[in-house]
Amino acid sequence: MTPSATEVRFEVRDGVGHVLLDGPDTMNSITPQVLDALEVILDRAEADGSVRVLVIRGAGTAFSVGMDIDYLGECFADPAGVFVPFTTRFHALLDRLEALPIPVVAAVNGLARAGGLELLLACDLAVAADSARVADHHIEFGIVPGAGATVRAVRKLGDQRARELLFTGRWFTGAEMVEHGLAVRAVPADGLDEAVADLAGSMSRRSPECLASMKRLVGLAGDLAQADALAAERAEFARFHAEVPSSAEGYRAWVEKREPVWTR
Incomplete structure (x- = not known):
């Protein structure tokens, strides 16, 4: 070779x-x-x-x-x-x-x-x-x-x-x-x-968990009918807030007037 x-x-x-x-x-x-x-x-x-x-x-x-x-x-x-x-x-x-x-x-x-x-x-x-x-x-x-x-x-x-x-x-x-x-x-x-x-x-500098979810959903959007893609987004939104510990970090940081701390 x-x-x-x-x-x-x-x-x-x-x-x-x-x-x-x-x-x-x-x-x-x-x-x-x-x-x-x-x-x-x-x-x-x-x-x-x-x-x-x-x-x-x-x-x-x-x-x-x-x-x-x-x-x-x-x-x-x-x-x-x-x-x-x-x-x-x-x-x-x-x-x-x-x-x-x-x-x-x-x-x-x-x-x-x-x-x-x-x-x-x-x-x-x-x-x-x-x-x-x-x-x-x-x-x-x-x-x-x-x-x-x-x-x-x-x-x-x-x-x-x-x-x-x-x-x-x-x-x-x-x-x-x-x-x-x-x-x-x-x-x-x-x-x-x-x-x-x-x-x-x-x-x-953004939430890596959020970016990963967004990337997956954007990838799905081209493969699915609109109704199915929207259903996938709703399901991912629910999963994200149930399973990702940092899902409220951006909100808390804004309220506390500090920079968010993201983990992956």
Whole structure:
């Protein structure tokens, strides 16, 4: 197997877990070793109560351009034995990322395409540099996306924009990412770190139990009929106040004129 050209680095600062895809020479391409490292990070994020938000970014000029080109050679040489198992595993990792009970932010500093786009789509929020460019590009290779693009793109962009993204392979700019629902904001490249820090910091100071419940309910909203989604919210509201010790902490802190103290 081709050695991974992308290292995955992780550190926690002030309640925010920072994931860096560090393979600038290959534009942070994805291999099985990258998935190994990301799974370890998700284990830690789930177990470590000090991690309140996860931020994913890429080194150099790309967020991630998707699968490593050399590893793709192995995949095409044995689709059933290599390619399908890899994409099945990638699917499972992105499902897990999407279900992580903390917000996940993509800091899109540059190019994101194919598997890199699919990683971006599984994040809760994205902040993009104005100079960022995002595309699917599976159509350029004449292959079907293998890690969720046809589903998550429709949910985030809507039907017509998703079809344009998937069917044409054209690049979307940072501003278009915001316009079409792929990012919450686009900023000058030299302001990306500050914008991401502001967004992540604003969430890291909130109730982690509340954020986890909200994230789960928002995820359900796209899967359920409105009446069922509203019923799920009512049930979660009742469960939250019955089972979460800090459910009244925000109210008490306001009455007592102090900052709330959240636990996870």
